[in-house]
Amino acid sequence: MHFEELIKTIKERRQVLQVTQETLAEVSGVGLRTIKQFESGKGNPTLLTLQKILEVLGMEVSLKLTNVSLNK
Amino acid sequence: MHFEELIKTIKERRQVLQVTQETLAEVSGVGLRTIKQFESGKGNPTLLTLQKILEVLGMEVSLKLTNVSLNK
């Protein structure tokens, strides 16, 4: 899942839940500015910030195997 | 997936592929120090750093829905 896709998924999830950026900021404990930057594609959030946001939205990070590993 | 679990998964994946931290650093473009800190649980990597590491290990970030969303 690339960056834009992550953003899109999170943004849509927030909107489905009818939560504003401001509310998300308050509930998650992440600064409003940080959320705005992230959703507008400007940021490179830390894992912790991402997890705080996801938790409020009822989501979590998981890891998936892709096909190509170290090209050996 | 919580922090420790992510670390554990990534570390194990690296070991399964028989890649050293040093090689992972070189191939991924992430600093060795950063990888060491991350794997020893000291860090809070940015999403970009995480993605660089995962790509080399043949993995990627994905988002999963959990049960509880905003407790409304």
Next chain:
DNA sequence: TATTAAAGAGCCGTATAATGCACTTTGAAG
């Protein structure tokens, strides 16, 4: 025990994420 590879950790400068505040832009409803 000595050697060596891999991993962990201290020190520290640089880059940038996180944040607040104020202002602007956008879009919907009246």
Next chain:
DNA sequence: CTTCAAAGTGCATTATACGGCTCTTTAATA
């Protein structure tokens, strides 16, 4: 057009991730 809520942006400060260098620790093997 006006109003209002939500989202986006500029600027500045603080916190911290990134990374190199060096040294230590750990574990495996000779």
